[in-house]
Amino acid sequence: MVKIFIGGLADNIQEMDLAIFVSLHGKIETIKVVRDRATGKCKGYAFIELLSLADAKNIISMLNGETFKGNVITVKLCEEEAPKKTFKPKPSGQSQGQNVKNKRPRVQR
Template sequence: MVKIFIGGFPLQTDELTIVQLFAPFGDVSTIKIVRDRATGICKGYAFVEMLELAAAQNAAEALNGTEMGDRELKVNLVEEKPVAPVYKRVVRNNNFAPEKAKRPRRRI
């Protein structure tokens, strides 16, 4: 699957409208409109996943710079970041060390 960034669309746009925008180019797998956590208001950008790379490239080329309402769309393919290797941290357990003998306090 290929992830596509789409930004600059009107804030009232819903998922169905974006899917209809990308559907002529190929099958849309998922869509995620990014919203503010507290208010639920759209932030003006979304991510769409398409099944085929060629369809995603065609959609990005055709839709980038087009106008939707009174705004200009920005459509780009998202480059997948390589996954960083996971290193295991070695934890040393010092519980097996013999306890030091405590010296009694001196009273004066």
């Protein structure tokens, strides 16, 4: 999947309006308008996922800098997210050649 960012959206934007506007230039898989939890108003940006990089490039070239609902929008390809680090415990014991410090037992007070 290819993800694009759309910024500069009005606070009263609806997903369907944005989907119709963007889908004229490429096939949309998912759309996520980012909203304020308290008010439900759009924070001014959205993310759209597409299957094709060609569709993403077409949408970017056609819509970046255009006016939508009275606002000039920014459309760009999202940066690849760094993979999330997962916790991997270090192997314990002397067999791994590591110095293992013995912890003192906790004292109940």
